[in-house]
Amino acid sequence: MKKKISTSSAAMVALATGTLISGFGASQVSAADLGGNCCADLEERIAELEATTARKGNRKVSLTVTGWVSEQVMWWDDGVEQNTYVVGLGTNYASNVQFTGSAQISPGLTAGYFMRIELRDNNLYSIDQNHSTSADANSVFAEESYWFLKSDTYGRIAVGKQSPAGDNAAFNSDLSGTTAAAYWVTYDAWNFGIRLSDGSYSNFTWGGGKGAAGGQCHGWGGGAADCVGSPRNQVRYDSPVLSGFQVVASWGEDDEWGVTGYYTQTWGDFLVKGVASYSGTNDRNLVTPPVGAGPQWSPDSRYLQLAGYLENVPTGIWGNFQWGHMDSEGYESNDVYYAKAGIKLKLTSLGTTRPYAEYLHASNGIYDKDGNHAAGASQTFYGGGVVQDIDAAAMQVWLRTRVLTEDLPRSLTGGLDTKDFTEVVAGALISF
Known part of the structure; x- marks a missing residue:
């Protein structure tokens, strides 16, 4: 059997050969006509290959670099003013770079690491009617960074900054x-x-801080339903998938914990997925104290999530329902309901076309900018759009619209009605 010689080895052989030949004298070199640059081209090619190859920390750990870039153009109308902004997608789908490394310890057992660097060119959390660019535009965040051990038989355990269960x-x-x-x-x-019928601003926002649906999570995460919504220093366990079932559990942050169960299976012509999740925390640094909270206040917060997805695979018709329920010491409990339905169509060779409609209702979790509870208030939005896959470019483009409405007690608005907020958004995401 012939042994394959690596490029670098070949270069060394060629260099040695050239040196030996040069020792025979000028006449022999001229006869061979090897030239004075016999190895220069080869060394240049080796350098070029090294420059275009992703380097690894060592020869045992593989490295994969992935991520995506996402941007949108948003036109909005708050009932008084209209404008158009160029914005990102928020932290869930912000442009990012991901680094994944892994090494096999033994058959069925690997070790590795994961890092996700998020790029917020325009953070949606702080733009408003008077600011088209966020205060922390062009910021870079280390959203996740952890190591893991993964067994094909027993599942995966990870330690570091990562998403809770x-x-x-x-x-x-x-x-x-x-x-x-x-x-x-x-x-x-x-x-x-949120604008009032006389054109003035109310003391509420559509989602930021404690205003409006942002109050649903009482500071433990983001806006309506995005509770437990930030990566933190955690120990997390992901079980292997058995007959469609998987369990995820996590603990960290003095103290935050959670358990989530997933079920994904195909029943005949139907694709089914179900989710049940329950999380809790007593960390005063995670939950915003309610108005008037004393030094002995404890958050003692609990968040329940239930969701289901059903798709008829032959027709592509699908529906999704999600529910979130928050209880927190010193706050009113509240609920968020979300439904979305649509169809997957093969209308073009570009990829799947996905029209959809959506609806959300958030109740009894509305707080003003000062943290005061608006008892009986609720928020609703409805909308729809179409998402087009472009398979050849690992890309999605979309056009969508939403209308947001707020129902506030008249005692909090000076007897005035609130104006709706309408948006039309065109965006794209391309993966690498």
Whole structure:
């Protein structure tokens, strides 16, 4: 059997050969006509290959670099003013770079690491009617960084900054392929003030801080339903998938914990996914104290999520329902309901076309900018759009619209009605 010689070895052989030949004298070199640059081209080629190859820390750990770039153009109308902004997608789908490394310890057992660097060129959390660019535009965040051990038999355990078990649990039930364009968090209008019928601003926002649906989570995460919504220092366990079932559990942050169960299976012509998740924390640094809270206040917060997805695979018709229920010491409990339905169509060779419609209702979790509870208030949005896959470019493009409405007690608005907020958004996400 012939032994394969590596490129670098070949270069050494060629260099040695050239040196030996040069020792024979000028006449022999001329006869061989090897030339004075016999190895220069080869060394240049080796250098070129090294320069275009992703380097690894060592020869035992593989490295994969992935991620995506996402941007949107948003036109909005708050009932008084209209404008057009160029914005990102919020932290769930912000442009990012991901690094994954792994090494095999033994058959069926690997060790590895994961890092996700998020690029916020324009953070949706702080733009509003008066600011088209966020205060922390062009910021870079280390969103996740952890190591893991993974067994094919026993599952995976990870330690470091990562998503808790309850993060995006209900969201993960959505298999429609439309989540980049639309899901149950109102990032687009996050810090926009809610207008009153006389054109003035109320003391509420559509999603930011404690205002409006942002109060649903009592500070433990983001806006409506995005509770337990941030990566934190955690120990997390992901079980192997058995007969469609998987369990995820996590603990960390003095103290935050969560358990989530997933079930994904095909029943005849139907694709089914179900999610049940329960999380809790007593960390005063995670939950915003209610108005008037004393020094002995404890958050003692609990968040329940239930969700289901059903798709008729031959026709592509699908539906998704999500529910989040928050209880926290000193606050009123509240609920968020979200439904989305659509169809997957093969209308073009570009890829799947995904029209959809959506609806959300958030009740009894509305707080003003000062943290005061608006008893009986609720928020609703409805909308729809179409997402087009472009398979050849690993890309999605979309066009969508939403209308947000707020029902506030007249005692909090000076007897005035609130104006709706309308947005039309065109965006794209390309993966690498």
